[in-house]
Amino acid sequence: MNNIIRRIERIDWQNVTEALHQNGYAVIPGFLSDNECEALKSDYDNVDLYRKTVVMARHRFGLGEYKYFNYPLPDLIQTIRTNIYPHLVPVANTWFKALRIDMDFPLEHTALLQQCHNNGQRKATPLILKYGKGGFNTLHQDLYGDIYFPIQLVLMLNEPEKDFTGGEFVLTQQIPRAQSKAIVLHPKKGDALIFTTNFKPEKGAKGYYRVNMKHGVSEVKEGSRCTLGIIFHDAAS
Numbered sequence: 001m002n003n004i005i006r007r008i009e010r011i012d013w014q015n016v017t018e019a020l021h022q023n024g025y026a027v028i029p030g031f032l033s034d035n036e037c038e039a040l041k042s043d044y045d046n047v048d049l050y051r052k053t054v055v056m057a058r059h060r061f062g063l064g065e066y067k068y069f070n071y072p073l074p075d076l077i078q079t080i081r082t083n084i085y086p087h088l089v090p091v092a093n094t095w096f097k098a099l100r101i102d103m104d105f106p107l108e109h110t111a112l113l114q115q116c117h118n119n120g121q122r123k124a125t126p127l128i129l130k131y132g133k134g135g136f137n138t139l140h141q142d143l144y145g146d147i148y149f150p151i152q153l154v155l156m157l158n159e160p161e162k163d164f165t166g167g168e169f170v171l172t173q174q175i176p177r178a179q180s181k182a183i184v185l186h187p188k189k190g191d192a193l194i195f196t197t198n199f200k201p202e203k204g205a206k207g208y209y210r211v212n213m214k215h216g217v218s219e220v221k222e223g224s225r226c227t228l229g230i231i232f233h234d235a236a237s
Contacts, residue, residue, distance in 0.1 A: 025195035064131035085109040098201040098208040116234040121145040125231035137217035144235035153230040159189040164223030
C-alpha cells in the first residue's frame with residue numbers, strides 16, 4: 001500500500017482545499033490505476049466483503065444496487081480512507097468554525113471513528129455502487145448519525161462514453177431564499193471526486209451562511225456504471 005500512500009502525498013492539497021472552499025467539490029484526475037479499478041469491480045460478487053446490500057428501487061432511492069463493505073475493509077480502501085482524511089480535516093474544521101458549529105474534528109481518522117463508536121455508530125460506510133441501463137440515484141446526503149464528517153469521496157471505476165453513457169454525477173446547491181443550482185460533473189475512470197456531504201459555508205454581507213448541497217446520479221442511458229464511495233464516519237445501522 002506504500003504506492004497509494006505516496007500517490008496521496010503527491011496530490012496538490014492546496015488546490016484541492018481552495019476548490020472545496022470555493023465550489024464544495026474537487027476532482028483529482030487519474031487517482032486510481034486501471035488495474036485498481038478492475039480489481040475493485042471484480043470483487044463485487046464476493047459476499048464475504050459486504051455487510052449489507054441495498055436494492056435502491058425498494059426504498060425509492062433510485063434504480064441500481066449498492067453494497068456496504070464490512071470491517072475489516074479491503075487494504076486499498078482502508079489505506080485511502082485513513083490517509084486522505086487528515087488532508088480534509090483543516091477544511092472541515094474551517095467550515096464548522098465559519099458556521100459556528102461546536103465540533104472540532106481530530107487529525108487522526110481512528111479518533112473520529114472512536115467518536116462514532118461512542119455514539120453507537122459502529123457500522124462501516126464505504127460502499128460500491130452499480131447501475132445498469134436506466135439506473136440512477138436520487139439526490140441525497142450521506143449522514144448516518146449525529147456524528148458525521150462533512151466531506152466524502154467517490155472513485156469512478158468505469159469509463160464514461162465507453163462503458164456507459166449518461167450517468168453524470170450531479171450536485172445541487174440550495175442557497176437561502178433562492179432557487180437551487182445544479183452542477184453536473186463528468187469524472188473519468190480512476191478519477192477521485194471529493195465533495196461536501198451536506199453543506200458548505202458561503203461568505204455574505206453579514207458573515208458566513210450555510211449552503212446546503214445534495215448529490216446524485218443522472219439516468220444511465222446505456223452500459224454499466226460502477227463507483228466506490230468512501231464516507232469517513234461510521235453508521236448506526
